[in-house]
Every structure is written in structure tokens, then in C-alpha cells.
Amino acid sequence: MSDYKALTPETLSARLGTLDAMTNLLGGSSTDWQVREVGDGNLNLVFIVEGTAGSVIVKQALPYVRLVGDSWPLPLKRAYFEYHALIRQAERDPGSVPEILHFDETQALIIMERLQPHIILRQQMIAGRKVAGLGETIGRFCARNAFRGSDLSMETAKKKADLALFSDNVELCDITENLVFTDPYFDAEMNRYTTPQLDGVVAELRHDQMLKVEVQHMKRAFSAKAETLCHGDLHAGSIMVTDDESRVIDPEFAFYGPMGFDIGMLIGNYLMAYHAISAHIADDAACASYQEWVLETIDETWTTFCDEFSKLWRTERTGILYPHTLYEDQGHLMASELALEQLLSEIFEDLLGFAGIEMHRRILGLAHIAEFETIEDEDKRAPLETRSLKFGQALVMNRKRLHGIDRVVAMARQSQTGTGTS
Amino acid sequence: MSDYKALTPETLSARLGTLDAMTNLLGGSSTDWQVREVGDGNLNLVFIVEGTAGSVIVKQALPYVRLVGDSWPLPLKRAYFEYHALIRQAERDPGSVPEILHFDETQALIIMERLQPHIILRQQMIAGRKVAGLGETIGRFCARNAFRGSDLSMETAKKKADLALFSDNVELCDITENLVFTDPYFDAEMNRYTTPQLDGVVAELRHDQMLKVEVQHMKRAFSAKAETLCHGDLHAGSIMVTDDESRVIDPEFAFYGPMGFDIGMLIGNYLMAYHAISAHIADDAACASYQEWVLETIDETWTTFCDEFSKLWRTERTGILYPHTLYEDQGHLMASELALEQLLSEIFEDLLGFAGIEMHRRILGLAHIAEFETIEDEDKRAPLETRSLKFGQALVMNRKRLHGIDRVVAMARQSQTGTGTS
Numbered sequence: 067m068s069d070y071k072a073l074t075p076e077t078l079s080a081r082l083g084t085l086d087a088m089t090n091l092l093g094g095s096s097t098d099w100q101v102r103e104v105g106d107g108n109l110n111l112v113f114i115v116e117g118t119a120g121s122v123i124v125k126q127a128l129p130y131v132r133l134v135g136d137s138w139p140l141p142l143k144r145a146y147f148e149y150h151a152l153i154r155q156a157e158r159d160p161g162s163v164p165e166i167l168h169f170d171e172t173q174a175l176i177i178m179e180r181l182q183p184h185i186i187l188r189q190q191m192i193a194g195r196k197v198a199g200l201g202e203t204i205g206r207f208c209a210r211n212a213f214r215g216s217d218l219s220m221e222t223a224k225k226k227a228d229l230a231l232f233s234d235n236v237e238l239c240d241i242t243e244n245l246v247f248t249d250p251y252f253d254a255e256m257n258r259y260t261t262p263q264l265d266g267v268v269a270e271l272r273h274d275q276m277l278k279v280e281v282q283h284m285k286r287a288f289s290a291k292a293e294t295l296c297h298g299d300l301h302a303g304s305i306m307v308t309d310d311e312s313r314v315i316d317p318e319f320a321f322y323g324p325m326g327f328d329i330g331m332l333i334g335n336y337l338m339a340y341h342a343i344s345a346h347i348a349d350d351a352a353c354a355s356y357q358e359w360v361l362e363t364i365d366e367t368w369t370t371f372c373d374e375f376s377k378l379w380r381t382e383r384t385g386i387l388y389p390h391t392l393y394e395d396q397g398h399l400m401a402s403e404l405a406l407e408q409l410l411s412e413i414f415e416d417l418l419g420f421a422g423i424e425m426h427r428r429i430l431g432l433a434h435i436a437e438f439e440t441i442e443d444e445d446k447r448a449p450l451e452t453r454s455l456k457f458g459q460a461l462v463m464n465r466k467r468l469h470g471i472d473r474v475v476a477m478a479r480q481s482q483t484g485t486g487t488s
Numbered sequence: 489m490s491d492y493k494a495l496t497p498e499t500l501s502a503r504l505g506t507l508d509a510m511t512n513l514l515g516g517s518s519t520d521w522q523v524r525e526v527g528d529g530n531l532n533l534v535f536i537v538e539g540t541a542g543s544v545i546v547k548q549a550l551p552y553v554r555l556v557g558d559s560w561p562l563p564l565k566r567a568y569f570e571y572h573a574l575i576r577q578a579e580r581d582p583g584s585v586p587e588i589l590h591f592d593e594t595q596a597l598i599i600m601e602r603l604q605p606h607i608i609l610r611q612q613m614i615a616g617r618k619v620a621g622l623g624e625t626i627g628r629f630c631a632r633n634a635f636r637g638s639d640l641s642m643e644t645a646k647k648k649a650d651l652a653l654f655s656d657n658v659e660l661c662d663i664t665e666n667l668v669f670t671d672p673y674f675d676a677e678m679n680r681y682t683t684p685q686l687d688g689v690v691a692e693l694r695h696d697q698m699l700k701v702e703v704q705h706m707k708r709a710f711s712a713k714a715e716t717l718c719h720g721d722l723h724a725g726s727i728m729v730t731d732d733e734s735r736v737i738d739p740e741f742a743f744y745g746p747m748g749f750d751i752g753m754l755i756g757n758y759l760m761a762y763h764a765i766s767a768h769i770a771d772d773a774a775c776a777s778y779q780e781w782v783l784e785t786i787d788e789t790w791t792t793f794c795d796e797f798s799k800l801w802r803t804e805r806t807g808i809l810y811p812h813t814l815y816e817d818q819g820h821l822m823a824s825e826l827a828l829e830q831l832l833s834e835i836f837e838d839l840l841g842f843a844g845i846e847m848h849r850r851i852l853g854l855a856h857i858a859e860f861e862t863i864e865d866e867d868k869r870a871p872l873e874t875r876s877l878k879f880g881q882a883l884v885m886n887r888k889r890l891h892g893i894d895r896v897v898a899m900a901r902q903s904q905t906g907t908g909t910s
Contacts, residue, residue, distance in 0.1 A: 216712075222658065222661075226658050227655070229651070230655045231652075233655070234649075236644065240644065243644070251814050272818070276823075278814050282811075285808070290639065387704060387707060391670070392674055392704070398695075398700065404698070404701050409705075
């Protein structure tokens with residue numbers, strides 16, 4: 067840890083006050099800057115620093131899990147992986163992530179653009195506010211990062227070097243390996259869920275041996291399908307929005323994994339929001355309209371992913387895989403298009419598996435989501451959670467047999483209607 | 489390259505003569521040692537050094553591809569990967585590989601146990617000599633290395649560190665990516681094949697768009713399915729045998745890849761030997777008997793792989809995947825066994841794909857095999873090569889629909905009988 071020292075609102079200006087990254091944007095004297103600690107996540111310190119001319123975000127890793135305390139140590143190097151992920155995401159999908167102004171590896175801190183007036187997508191959704199273009203923006207983000215971080219596009223020596231770099235992000239992968247893929251499926255110590263209302267369905271899931279086989283196959287994909295650089299933690303808390311703009315933050319869980327991982331986790335979160343929203347929007351018509359928008363967003367996210375991925379396949383396929391020499395250069399366009407469609411089909415299958423698992427762990431594991439947590443009446447919350455748990459199970463078990471996002475959306479819509487929520 | 493200098497038979501004793509690794513085993517004065525360069529592979533210098541008391545092998549990488557010359561540079565660091573693979577293989581399957589006596593990274597040289605009176609399996613097979621226990625020994629080698637190098641067994645931080653280490657073996661992976669998965673399927677510069685006899689079947693393969701899609705899916709598995717530490721080049725030239733012992737050598741192509749890669753490549757070689765052998769054994773009964781032995785060896789290799797892998801699954805599953813906490817500890821033994829069978833099924837599918845591709849590249853690509861090359865009469869060679877090419881195509885295209893090695897063996901036997909070779 068050497069010279070590392072956690073920042074405080076009181077010490078920040080003195081410690082960082084001479085950095086160009088700060089003075090250029092903030093203006094005035096550092097002694098006049100306003101510093102607020104606003105970290106509401108589970109892991110880090112986050113400061114908003116405001117000067118006379120502007121403001122910045124200072125994010126610093128703590129040597130432990132903030133949510134739990136120093137009994138759960140977590141290495142500072144995660145800031146290093148976040149930094150490396152952010153610069154790659156900025157290159158692969160310009161404008162999609164906050165601009166980096168300064169990185170200090172020893173202090174595990176990143177000074178970055180403050181997104182303003184953006185709020186966390188999760189808050190926006192709980193408030194029942196739509197975000198124009200959300201599906202397109204994030205679908206494109208996922209496609210560009212999936213494609214451009216892989217052997218479809220990169221020089222393979224660089225891809226292999228990145229694989230090596232990010233494979234050191236052991237501790238954050240460990241969190242996912244345990245909290246997402248393992249703990250929810252047995253009575254693990256850190257789990258919690260709405261009890262006793264969910265006892266029955268939880269017992270059912272944990273006794274579903276087929277489900278537990280499939281989930282571990284997905285965990286194996288997480289651990290060994292090193293296709294591309296994943297964000298690693300893409301959910302409604304990792305997206306900041308206005309009513310018509312979306313940006314992605316917090317890629318400290320970055321790792322080389324399956325192309326369907328990020329978009330799958332995200333769609334799992336959207337489906338939970340879809341199930342939870344009736345508790346947050348009192349007006350039936352408004353609720354139905356918002357739910358439709360969530361489903362449209364799911365559809366648009368995947369549709370845009372496919373469109374963008376296909377465009378990149380046809381225009382930027384410069385990597386070692388599916389080379390032009392074998393396809394286009396031989397006049398074999400069908401081979402190229404067939405390979406693309408089969409790959410998209412495989413990504414979709416993975417997407418559904420990861421979405422379903424995310425819908426389990428957010429209800430049964432350690433880290434829950436506000437969409438459900440803020441429903442104070444447990445008897446109201448539990449049936450909605452149950453619906454998500456069952457839907458997740460269906461996705462995992464049927465991921466090879468669900469054809470097209472429109473069918474999944476139709477299934478979500480019909481199963482909602484069928485069981486009623488009023 | 490700094491202080492690197494290639495050894496010669498004349499300089500070897502003087503340069504290495506004071507090393508314990510040499511003097512301990514060889515005995516006498518280094519000036520009396522007999523040194524012969526015997527490298528018959530494509531890449532390296534290999535010396536046998538004999539003293540009064542014993543002998544050793546000195547293997548040194550050259551900074552280029554020996555087969556091609558210094559127009560094709562190849563980094564010395566491959567000796568480093570070979571060394572690291574050898575010590576892991578020795579640990580994971582004791583006695584399976586030559587003992588390492590000394591490693592010098594700067595000189596890219598490994599001094600190792602001389603296997604005696606072993607010869608290369610390929611020579612043994614061309615001579616029509618069987619090897620007792622071959623299938624069992626190598627099936628077990630593949631299973632132990634597949635299992636023990638993976639997240640089924642290893643502490644995941646160590647597995648991730650090994651993934652990072654071997655991901656730097658870029659140049660040797662590049663050889664496989666090009667020579668195995670790409671060049672054979674179009675008119676690449678370094679290709680050669682028996683022409684004009686094979687012109688027809690070669691055109692047919694290269695116009696088979698479905699085949700070229702499937703082969704690139706397998707290439708993607710090679711590049712991104714980082715399940716375990718593979719030998720990377722396991723064929724009949726990487727196994728040394730007596731009539732009843734088998735050892736594995738030359739893992740410089742080691743990389744993290746699919747569990748079915750090594751055993752698939754090897755079985756592809758066995759199937760080619762099966763097709764080629766009629767040209768090498770004049771006596772019909774002896775030929776038929778040897779062919780049966782080759783098929784039995786294929787069966788035994790995979791059957792032993794399954795048995796050993798299953799045993800390790802039940803006794804050494806200490807990694808993050810398919811944990812006992814979810815299965816055995818819950819009394820859910822069926823889940824554990826089902827997951828095992830499904831994983832073996834997936835490995836088998838990969839095996840068939842890699843076997844088929846190996847059967848193409850050894851006939852159409854740069855590096856051919858002696859089983860075919862030593863058949864001087866091209867009109868006799870071509871029909872046998874054609875049979876291998878077609879069989880390989882069938883394996884790649886039907887790998888998801890061939891159930892069990894016995895069915896593949898039956899198919900090989902029947903298609904041999906059906907078309908005749910006399």
C-alpha cells in the first residue's frame with residue numbers, strides 16, 4: 067500500500083490542488099473548492115469537487131469493500147483496471163464514458179469528467195422517467211466494445227496482452243464468481259431475501275438440480291470464455307442518464323469474458339425493473355406505458371447490438387477470426403453472413419443465461435437493487451420478486467430454445483398480464 | 489537476444505561442461521563427451537550428449553523457424569513456455585514427460601532426461617509396431633492436464649496467473665492460427681498438397697462454405713476458450729515410445745485453450761495413420777490387425793480420458809466451478825454427475841472438430857506427416873489422403889451429432905471397408 071492514503075473532503079483540495087487536471091477545470095483557488103463525498107456504491111470513495119469555473123469527479127478505491135468494512139479487504143489495483151477499461155471504452159465507443167483527466171496508480175484514484183445533470187439510471191427508472199435513446203446508446207456501446215475488444219477486430223498480440231493485463235483482476239472476478247454464480251443457489255452466509263414470503267420459491271430454485279447445472283455452465287463461460295473485454299458490472303446503477311442521454315461508468319470489474327455478459331446482465335436488470343415498476347407508479351395507465359417502454363428498451367438494446375455488431379462485422383473484421391481471405395475474397399459472402407448469424411445466436415443464448423442469473427442474485431444474494439428494496443411492504447414486494455425469480459429460471463433453462471428478443475419480450479408481457487399485479 | 493548464442497556440437501561441451509545437470513549424469517570429462525545434433529523437428533536444435541556414465545538431451549530454440557530459415561523469425565521465449573509447460577505437466581501427470589535437469593532462459597535451452605530407447609511414435613506406427621498401453625497413458629495425460637490446469641481444480645488466482653503467463657506465447661499460437669485454422673482452406677502461399685490428384689477434393693473443401701464457417705467457430709474456440717493449459721501440438725511426433733511405454737515431449741506451443749484441443753489433434757493424427765497404414769504394411773492380415781489396433785487406441789484414449797476426468801471430478805474438484813457446496817453438500821449428486829456428462833459431451837464435440845481440422849491441415853497445409861509423405865507413389869497416396877480429408881470434413885460438420893467414440897470408430901472402420909484400399 068506504501069504511500070496510499072485515503073482522501074477526505076478536508077484533505078482533498080490540499081492534496082490534489084496543484085494538479086493541472088484539477089486547476090484547469092475548476093478555476094479559482096483550491097482553498098475555495100467545495101468538496102462533497104457522494105459515493106453511494108458498495109466499494110469506493112467518490113467526491114464531487116466544485117470550483118468557480120466547473121467541477122470534476124474524484125474517485126478513489128479503498129483497500130476494502132466499503133459496504134462491508136475492512137473485514138473484507140479488496141486490492142487498490144482495481145482502480146488500475148478501471149482506468150484501463152475506461153480508456154479502451156472511450157476509444158471503442160467515443161463519448162460513451164466519462165473523460166479521464168488524471169490517473170494516479172499509487173493513490174488508486176481517477177479524476178474524471180463530472181456528468182451533469184445526469185443521475186443514475188436506476189433512480190430515473192424508479193421515478194418512472196424514460197430516457198430517449200437508451201436502448202440504442204447502450205446496445206451500441208455493448209456491440210462496439212464486444213467487437214472491438216475481440217479477435218474479430220484487434221491485432222491478436224494486443225488482444226492477448228490485454229487478456230493478460232485484465233486476468234490480474236482476480237479479486238473483483240472472485241466477487242462475481244461467488245456472489246453472482248454461487249451464493250444465490252445455496253444458503254450462503256451473506257445472502258438475504260424477503261422472508262418468509264419467498265421461502266417456497268427459494269427452496270424450489272435451490273432444489274432445481276438442472277438449474278444448478280446450467281448456472282455452473284454459465285459460470286464456466288464467465289471463467290473461460292475470454293472473447294472480449296467486458297465492463298463486468300453493467301446494470302442500471304452503472305449507467306448515468308438525463309432524459310435523452312446515457313453514459314456508462316464504473317468498469318472496475320472489467321475482465322475478458324463472453325460477448326453476451328454485459329448485455330445479459332443489463333437486460334436482467336431491465337426485466338427486474340419491469341416487474342418492480344408497478345409498485346412505484348400508482349397510476350395504472352402511466353405504469354403500463356412505462357412498462358412498455360422498458361420492454362421496448364430491452365428490444366432496442368439487443369436489436370441495436372445486432373445491427374451495430376453486423377455493421378462492424380462487415381466493415382472492421384480485421385482480426386484473426388473469420389478472415390476475409392476465406393470468405394469475401396473467395397466470393398463466399400454467404401459463409402460470412404452465416405457465421406455472423408450463428409455467432410449472434412450464441413451471444414444471445416449467453417445473454418439469456420446471464421440475464422436469468424442476474425435476476426436471481428439481485429433478489430437472493432448480497433447485493434440487492436433499489437427497484438425492489440424500496441418497496442417497503444414485503445407482501446407487495448415478494449410476488450414481484452417471485453415473478454423475476456421464475457422468469458430468470460425460465461431464461462437460464464430455455465436459453466437455447468428462445469428465438470429472438472421479441473419472443474422474450476412477448477413472454478415477459480404475457481406472463482405479466484396473466485398473473486396480474488394490481 | 490543479448491547474450492544468446494546457438495550451440496553447435498563443437499561448442500556444446502565447452503559451454504555447458506561445468507553445469508551440475510551435465511556432469512552429474514554424464515560422468516567423465518566434458519572433453520570426452522559425444523555430441524550429436526539430432527533435431528528432426530521444424531523449429532529447434534536438439535543435441536544428444538553422451539558421457540561415460542549416461543546421456544542427456546540439450547534442446548535449444550533458434551531465433552527463427554528451422555524448417556524455413558531466418559526469413560521466418562520466431563522468438564526464443566518459446567523455450568520459456570516449454571519449460572513452464574513441462575514442469576506443470578510433470579506435476580499434473582508424474583512421469584509423463586522428460587525430467588528437466590536445467591533451464592537457461594537467456595540461452596533458450598533446456599537440458600532434460602534422455603528418453604531411451606524411445607523413438608517417435610510416428611516412426612513406430614509407420615513401422616507397424618504397436619505400443620502397449622498407448623491409449624491409456626495418453627488419455628490419462630490429457631485428462632489430468634485438462635482437469636488439473638483448469639478452474640475445476642486450480643486456485644483461480646493461480647489459474648488466472650497462468651493464463652496471463654501463457655498468453656504471451658503469441659507467435660506460436662499465431663502459427664496454429666494460420667497453418668491449422670486458415671491456410672488449408674484457401675490457396676495460401678505456404679500450402680502444398682498432392683497435385684493434381686487432390687485438385688478435385690481440395691476445390692470441393694474450399695468451396696464448402698458451411699465447413700469454412702464451422703472451422704472458424706473452432707478457431708474462435710482455440711482463441712477464446714481458455715479452459716486449461718494445452719500442450720498445443722500433441723501429435724504422433726510429440727510422443728516418444730517403446731513397445732510398452734509412452735512419454736510426451738515438446739510442449740512449446742502451450743497455451744490456455746479448450747479441453748478438447750490436445751486429444752482432438754492427436755485423434756486426428758491417429759485417424760490419418762489408420763488411413764495411411766495400408767501403404768506401409770504389405771501383408772493384408774498384418775495391416776488389418778494394425779488398423780484395428782489404431783482404432784482400439786482411439787477408443788481407449790477417449791475412454792480413458794472420460795474415466796480419469798470423471799475420477800478427478802469426483803475426487804479433486806476443488807476449483808471455483810461446479811462447487812461441492814451446490815451439489816454434493818446439498819445431496820444433489822445427480823446435478824454433479826449430469827454436469828460432468830454434459831461437460832464431457834462438450835469436450836467430445838470440440839475433440840471431433842479439432843481432429844477433423846488437423847486431418848485437413850496435415851494434407852493441405854505447410855506441415856505434412858510422414859505417414860503420407862513417405863508414400864512415394866502419389867497415385868497410391870492421393871486416395872488415402874482423400875479419405876482423410878473427407879473424414880475430417882464429416883467430423884467437423886457432424887461434431888454435435890456423433891454420439892460416442894465407438895460410433896466414430898465404427899464409422900472409420902466401415903468407410904474403410906466400404907471403399908477398399910487394396
